[in-house]
Amino acid sequence: MVEHGLIDWTRPRWLVPALASIGLLAIALNLWVLAGAWTGGGDPGHRTLLIRELLLPRMATGLLAGAALGLAATLFQHALQNPLAEPTTLGISAGAYLALTGATLWAPWLFESGREWVALLGAGLAMLAVFSLSGGAASPLTMIIAGLLVSLLCGALAALFVLLNHDYLTEIFIWQSGSLAQIGWNTPLRFTVALATAAVLATLLLRPLTLLELGDDGSQALGMPAGAIRWAALSLATALSAIVVASVGVLGFVGLGAPALARLVGARLLAHRLVLASVFGALLLTFADAVVMLLPTAQPIPAGVATAALGAPLILLLLSRLRPSSLPGRQASAEASLETGPRPKLLLAGVPVLLAIGLLALLLGRGGDAWHGFRLDGFSSAFVTLRLPRVLAAAAAGGMLALAGTLLQRWTANPLASPEVLGISSGACLGVAGLMLLMPGLDGAWLAAMGGAALALTCLVLIGRSGKFSSEHILLGGIALSVLSSAALAILMTKGDPRIVFLLSWMTGSTYRTTLAEAEFAAVTAFSLLVLSPLLARWLLIMPLGEPVERMLGVPISAARMLVLLVAAIATATATMIVGPLSFVGLLAPHLARQLGFRRPLEQIVAGTLLGATIMVLADWLGRVAAYPWQIPSGLIATLVGGLLFVVLLARSPSTHAAGAIAAGLGRPARDGDR
Incomplete structure (x- = not known):
């Protein structure tokens, strides 16, 4: 395999230009939406207000939220050493969903300060539950299994509430599918601060996180506490994911799709994957939302649904060109042959x-x-x-x-x-x-x-x-x-x-x-x-x-x-x-x-x-x-x-x-x- 810098040059020549074309198309579609709003009928002042307070904040939210999810997912996957890990792995989305469902049914007064605070509270409690279950061991598999437990338990409780009170929770369905609709610049500004802070902290953690590729023993041999590094990365990714989930809902596929696209174009170094995943996350979400705004549908299609509908076929197309076993995360060990002997009586x-x-x-x-x-x-x-x-x-x-x-x-x-x-x-x-x-x-x-x-x-x-x-x-x-x-x-x-x-x-x-x-x-x-x-x-x-x-x-x-x-x-x-x-x-x-x-x-x-x-x-x-x-x-x-x-x-x-x-x-x- 010939590898140079960022790109694995054994990839087909059309791959990178194709993804670049998708990015240019996303920009063109958003410009088309803006042009349509500017040339539409009505009072010029209303058109200007529409663009300044609705369309531009929505586009900015899509770019920033997509970049944040791509960055967070890459941190999750690297820290947990698993290509299936993403912002929902630690129960963040399920905790926010459960909190919103419970507050809607029994404590609607909590929404006086905004829905985001309720979702953040649920996501934070879910994160604490995962940390408590995983105890003092910060191993990747420990975190994964603890996150699975919290996700499943919170999801089951929320689904039970929804099933028994379906008529009252239609808005929760919409939130769960993700929505980038905005009024004003509060959310984009909040995302800007969060993403900039996360980017700085990720840069500071870059060298220690790179050493995690040597394994816990290798990192500790070089004087790096592997557990503390992993906790720091997971905490950063969790906080960034919670802010996105609380503000715009669940946009789950971006967390899987953006890092996968980064790997599919040949990014190998962690720094390159962090940057490319952020870029792909922003473009994927912005492209999907632009398509949603241009479609003449009676009801708006949620952004998370559109992202999944457009991003999943892209992943399937690129998979046809993926060299087998090129993705990190497959686990292997001779320990598999040293497992405990049969236990027929208990069986x-x-x-x-x-x-x-x-x-x-x-x-x-x-x-x-x-x-x-x-x-x-x-x-x-x-x-x-x-x-x-x-x-x-x-x-x-x-x-x-x-x-x-x-x-x-x-x-x-x-x-x-x-x-x-x-x-x-x-x-x-x-x-x-x-x-x-x-x-x-x-x-x-x-x-x-x-x-x-x-x-x-x-x-x-x-x-x-x-x-x-x-x-x-x-x-x-x-x-x-x-x-x-x-x-x-x-x-x-x-x-x-x-x-x-x-x-x-x-x-x-x-x-x-x-x-x-x-x-x-x-x-x-x-x-x-x-x-x-x-x-x-x-x-x-x-x-x-x-x-x-x-x-x-x-x-x-x-x-x-x-x-x-x-x-x-x-x-x-x-x-x-x-x-x-x-x-x-x-x-x-x-x-x-x-x-x-x-x-x-x-x-x-x-x-x-x-x-x-x-x-x-x-x-x-x-x-x-x-x-x-x-x-x-x-x-x-x-x-x-x-x-x-x-x-x-x-x-x-x-x-x-x-x-x-x-x-x-x-x-x-x-x-x-x-x-």
């Missing part, structure tokens, strides 16, 4: 626990004002038509999501990898949403979910083939597909369609529409995939060690990766069609299994599957009886129950104060010099 104990909870969900329920169970002489059709399908579907879906999450985390050696990262869950949601718009009935929701999931899987396989099914291609391509589907869903959310209540319920994980035939199909699929998983165990043990080791040990790389992807995708698609796009079970069930000591691939797969099934069955039963006669979606209950269980396990961990123990065996992050 077998999970089966009776699952059966016991399943029987509890089958036999005990609520009716009227009292609890009741089924007597042996009282079995009726309700047992078969109502409870059995739900229990069977919950167990199968939870097990398949956990299986998919374990496969993805073992394959990519990335603790953030989870089923929804593949984009298949979002594709299924988009299929159901399309059915809602095109057909008056919802009887075909299951088939619509299947069609959307199949389309997303097809796109993912095509993306994977272009990069020999490297984990970087799959993760970035899946995220782009997921964001693209989520953008279309967000547009539907903001329209106030009454059918959105059904979609919200389905998206938060509900089994109460599942038939016995669907539950049986899910159970057979789950069992078949679990039986197939031992064939993948050897590959999953070797894959985290990197491609050179895979070749040396005779692993058929492309075939092995494609088979792992297909098994994970089929499990994700089937589970999503049954219970909706749950995220928690597939993300943290593998970590729960690892925390309990199951670290070899096969035993982690089995333990994770049992844990996922158990959590989902318990969550479905609690959702059925806790607020009877109303149903609480099992996905929300699963997030709350599983999250609290995980927090307890972290607190009891003898080796760390936080999540570092669950990451044992994932290894250290690979660096460019290792390749």
Whole structure:
């Protein structure tokens, strides 16, 4: 590889000019908007006021917010040594969302000083929760897992409030999708001060942060306290992200897209990535907002939705030119082969626990004002038509999501990898949403979910083939597909369609529409995939060690990766069609299994599957009886129950104060010099 300064010259010649053209186009579109406002009808004084107090502040906000998110995301990714880390990783957006939702419902007087202060308070509390959970260990994986917990728990609580009070929270939907609309220059001035301060501090931290690439041991050998450096970088990125989220809402894709574009054009040095990510973030957000202002739509499209809709295809296009394994962040270590031995007794104990909870969900329920169970002489059709399908579907879906999450985390050696990262869950949601718009009935929701999931899987396989099914291609391509589907869903959310209540319920994980035939199909699929998983165990043990080791040990790389992807995708698609796009079970069930000591691939797969099934069955039963006669979606209950269980396990961990123990065996992050 020939590398000179900023650009990797092995990149195609059209890449940099193409991105420069997009920047020039963004400038041209904004000038077009200004020209249209200046030449429009009406009083010249009104036109001048419109440009000075509305359009120019909005454009300035887009530039500054995009640059701030690009800078913050690059700091997150470098400090956490993970290319999937971005401003939502530490729960900042979820904390702000929860604070705004709670204040809207129960403390509207808090908005007297402005919405931004409420969002900042929520983001700050979420940040403190992450720091508390991670204890004194400032390792990257510790922060990532703690951030995941806070994000999931805050998101679940906020989603529960939204589901129960949908009519009162339409404005929160709009805020969550991001809006750059401004009146006056207060927000741009605040962003200017924040961005300038962050840029100065990032410059001061540049040399210490560069030494983090040597690893914690290497940094400390040179006299640099790695933990303190990481805390400083994360605190700076968190504060900058919180200011942006509080002022303009959630603009999530910018945090992923801007650093990815910086790497795709060949930026390798941290200083170059910080600058380029800031530039790309500003251009990406400004370009998307200019397109929004020029589109003749009845209702304004949120800036975050537009950014995702325009940026995700750009990432997909550039991925076709990305050299496999060129992204930093893949983790590899010989520790993977030194994990603890099998624990068959503890593993077998999970089966009776699952059966016991399943029987509890089958036999005990609520009716009227009292609890009741089924007597042996009282079995009726309700047992078969109502409870059995739900229990069977919950167990199968939870097990398949956990299986998919374990496969993805073992394959990519990335603790953030989870089923929804593949984009298949979002594709299924988009299929159901399309059915809602095109057909008056919802009887075909299951088939619509299947069609959307199949389309997303097809796109993912095509993306994977272009990069020999490297984990970087799959993760970035899946995220782009997921964001693209989520953008279309967000547009539907903001329209106030009454059918959105059904979609919200389905998206938060509900089994109460599942038939016995669907539950049986899910159970057979789950069992078949679990039986197939031992064939993948050897590959999953070797894959985290990197491609050179895979070749040396005779692993058929492309075939092995494609088979792992297909098994994970089929499990994700089937589970999503049954219970909706749950995220928690597939993300943290593998970590729960690892925390309990199951670290070899096969035993982690089995333990994770049992844990996922158990959590989902318990969550479905609690959702059925806790607020009877109303149903609480099992996905929300699963997030709350599983999250609290995980927090307890972290607190009891003898080796760390936080999540570092669950990451044992994932290894250290690979660096460019290792390749």
